[in-house]
Amino acid sequence: MAGSSALSSLEFLSSTRQVLLVAIKNDGEATTEQLARETFLSPGAVRSHLLALEAQGLVGYVRVRDGPGRPRHVFRLTSNGESLFPQLYSEIANILLTAIEDEDATLVERVLDRYLQSQLKLAEENLTAATRPERLLELVDMVDRFGFFPRLEVVDNGPADLTLRHCPLLAVAENHSAVCEVECRALNQVLPGADVKRTAWRLEGDTVCTYTITWPEEPAAAP
Secondary structure, eight states: OOOOOOOOOGGGSOHHHHHHHHHHHHHSSEEHHHHHHHHTOOHHHHHHHHHHHHHTTSEEEEEEOOSSSSOEEEEEEOHHHHTTSOOOSHHHHHHHHHHHHHHOHHHHHHHHHHHHHHHHHHHHHHOOOSSHHHHHHHHHHHHHHTTOOEEEEEOTTSOEEEEESOOTTHHHHTTOTHHHHHHHHHHHHHSTTOEEEEEEOGGGTOSSEEEEEEOOOOOOOOO
């Protein structure tokens, strides 16, 4: 459906096409009409840019029919499109982890445990708030700085959904899914008392990874 891309950075695209790619990245997938609303472009202009991005191998689409009439085209980033966002040296990490695994499979577990400890140390330095809401906001800020495109959703005082719309470690996780387990363990440990469960996972075909964070109810204040 599309050719290969020679691009290595969003910076080589026009500002309009950068905005469209970021919008698709934020939503996971989007139709022409959705993108037109979000970017304040006309549907015709969006279609023109999407055709160019498809030709560059940066986006693809699936046809979705959910009622009478013509099917809708739903656009997603291709692997080339994903590669324009931060990847945290995934090729090097894959080579190193595979080499270690070939030498001693148990050593990979120790490497990943060391990675977990480094993440916890980083969180200890950055998450200093005492209250739950403030600590969550600090966490969102931290993972945003590492290129995960986080979105936090909290309804009233219910569970919080932390959605990671980009994964700089995706190429590594596809070969070593234990990296994702480290991520989940780290979130549980940096949010004391919370129960953190993964409810969407890119390795299982979802467009994002989502963690649902639940805290036990706080005791009511004494009258």
